[in-house]
Structures are given as structure tokens and as C-alpha cells.
Amino acid sequence: MTTGIDARLDRIGTNDSYVIVPMDHGITLGAVDGLKDIESTIDAVTRGGADAVLTQKGVAPRVHEHKNGKGYIVHLNGSTSIGPDENDKRLTGTVEEAIRAGADAVSFHINVGSNHEPDQLTQLSEVTATARRFGIPVLAMAYARGPDVDPEDPEALGHAVRLAEELGADIVKTGYSGDAESFEHVCESTRLPVVIAGGSRGTDRETIEMVRGAMDAGGAGVSMGRSIFQHENPEAIANAVAGVVHHDLPVEEALAKAGLAIEA
Template structure:
């Protein structure tokens, strides 16, 4: 159930019910990779380029606020590392109350639907949404189809993941892309929540923007893209291209041209 606080904060992390969110919580997962060492410059670049919000773990909050150009801020509440025993085993790293204290406009939580860790993550997401509603905080559920017998691009599995997020009380849901607009339409229709997609590993500029175009054509609400944006040689430019599609309904070519990126890339 939405409240005045939730509605007001959703406005801070989106534009007219569409979203360009740049997650940069990967420092806990992957370490200080390209784009995250000088995270201040990256935050300034993506928010100048049209991002609605950035997302980090709670400890990075002091490095965010002075550089986000008045845009929204989301705190992520669980995590894991690539060098640990199981990257899919996301553990709690913060609380809604801590996110409030560090100036967040929303919180996010990751669940791998179909993994061995799904039951525990499901329970924790339910706790997060209950606490967030009490405090008027929106919840972005990162609900992926991941597991030993799950195809991460299967639209049926992705549809199940996004519906699970709605059933547990999330306000926005992020998931993987099924590969084309036609199949992704099923995912969008599986929930009444705004659906945004992950970017995954960095592809070409055209591949990135074409994927965003497909999501919007399917009725999606935008993106929550990390590595495709913050590891780009020009994070501001690729954000401009993505925001051009999400917020201005540009074609792939027009979005790339507006951002000054090569059309053949």
C-alpha cells in the first residue's frame, strides 16, 4: 500500500513514473573496479547525464550527496562478493532505518528466485517491505531468475520473479531482460509494479541502447543499469543516451546521436 511518503520519495528517484537508476553497490561485490574508485566523478557524470537516482551501500553515502546534483539516492540492503563461496548468497548489509539516517530516498533488496537461497531471501524481503512501509520508504526489489535449473532469460521465470516482488510488497521491481520486446511484454504484464531492467555486463553502446528501447517498447518503466553505465569510458554520455530513450522516447539512433556516441558502436 502506498503512502504519501512513499509517493513523494518515488518522485525523487524517477521522472513521470519512469526510472533511470544507476546502481554502484558493486564495490562490495567486485571491489574498486573501473568507475568506482573515483565514485564521486562517476556520480556527478551520470546524474548530469540524466540519471534519476544512484544506488550504493550505506557506507558510501558520505561520498554521494555532494555529487548527485539534486537527484535521488537509494541504499542497497544486502550483498555478497565474487570471491566468496557463493555469489548468489546475498546477506543483509543494512536496515531501512540506517538508510533513513544516511539520507536515502528509497531502499533496494536483491533476491535470486530459484536459487538455493531463495527461501531466506524471500523472508528478508518481506521484512524489508514491512519496515519500509512503516517509515514511508519505497522498496526497489531486484528480483532475478537465478538458480541451478532456471534460465535467467526465460520470460516465464522472469514473470514469476517480478510477480513475487509485488506479492511481497515492493514498489518497483528490477529484473533481467528476456532478449526482445515481444517476450518481455509477458514480464511487464505479470505485475502492476513498474518494471526496470538490469544492464548486466558491458556491451556495445548500440547493444545497450537497443536493449533499453526494447524494454520501453514492451511497456517497461526504465532501467537500473550498473556496469554498462559506470564502467563506460564516458558515463555521462551513455546515461544521456539511455535517458533519451526512457524519458524522451527516442529511437536508438537518435539517442546515440544526442549523446554524441558513434552510431556504428
């Protein structure tokens, strides 16, 4: 790594662990709850303990004044849920555009095992090469997704995170395999920091138990969108997640300190 990459990784994490809140879903899903007034959501999650937020480049003017000094990541590809194939992520920006937008890092999504994997693999390689020249970290969102792929299979997830390292990423996000024991294989498949996706919202306890399991398996944190930004109290759930990631709290204590009810 270069000095620039190390310095910028510090801006999007805390002591080599990461609570990132992606809010690039406006392309995929439209202006869903939590994204219409994205300014307030960004303010809430960063006050709650998020290290960084993530959006597409066009939203950058709505980010900086509201992120409370936290990090900013620009996402470089996307697709829509109403298009012909949501797995067909297409380029939406460049590393240079992200730098001009004030980003501390860039991210790129690849669906390993999908029909679009070849093109996305080539594009991720090009993104990491360009980012390296500028000293910008790359978060690879490497999912196991395809017609014959189980998205929670630890072997497939391990392959996805290893692919990200092989192509030059600095952090890798992937799905959770469902339990800490199986997720250990995923974390052991790469030397990169591994952060988990959140997926669709569950209960507060389910969310924090998932984070706890990932950390117990050797994970480095989360890149969790809807589970945080669509919560009725984004600041509180971000605080609970950060309690586990940054302070090693057990589930009940993280929920209680965040002021969230502990479900039976």
C-alpha cells in the same frame, strides 16, 4: 501507497519512469573501474540524466555532494564474487540505517530459484514491512537465478517480478529476456513498474537497443550499473539511456544526441 512513498518515488524517477545507476558493486567486485573515484562517476551520470544512484550505506558520505540534486537509494544486501556463492546475498543494512544515510528509497536483491530464495524471500518481506512504516519505497531486484533456471526465460522472469509485488515492493528490477515481444509477458505479470538490469557491458548500440526493447514492451526504465558507470563517457551513455526512457527517442537518435558513435 502512502503520501511519503509517492513523494519519494518522485525523487528517484521522472514521470513514473526511472534511470537508476546502481554502484553497489564494490562489495561484489571490489574497487573496479568507475568506482575508485565514485564521486566523479556520480557527478557524470546525474548530469547525464540519471534520476538516482544506488550504493551500500557506507558510501553515502561520498554520494550526496556529487549527485546534483538527484535521488539516492541504499542497497540492503550483498555478496562477493570471491566468496563461496555469489547468489548468497546477506543483509548489509536496515531501513533505519538507510534513512539515516539520507536515502530516498531502499533496495533488496533476491535470486528467485536459487538455494537461497527462502531466506531472501523472508528478508524481503521484512524489509517491505519496515519500509512501509516509514513511507520509504522499496526497489526489489528480483532475478531468475538458480541451478535449473534460465535467467532470460520470460516465464521465470515473470514469476520473479510477480513475487516482488506479492511481497510489497514498489518497483521491481529484473533481467531482460532478450527481445521486446517476450519481455511483454514479464511486464504484464505485475502492476509494479519494471526496470531492467544492464549486466556486463556491450556496445553502445546493444545497450540502447536493449533499453528501447524494454520500453517498447511496457517497461518503466532501467537500473543499469556497469553498462553506465564503466563506460568511457558515463555522462554520455546516461544521456542516451535517458533519451529513450524519458523522451521516447529511437536508438539512433538517442545515440546521436548523446554524441556517441553509431556502430554499423
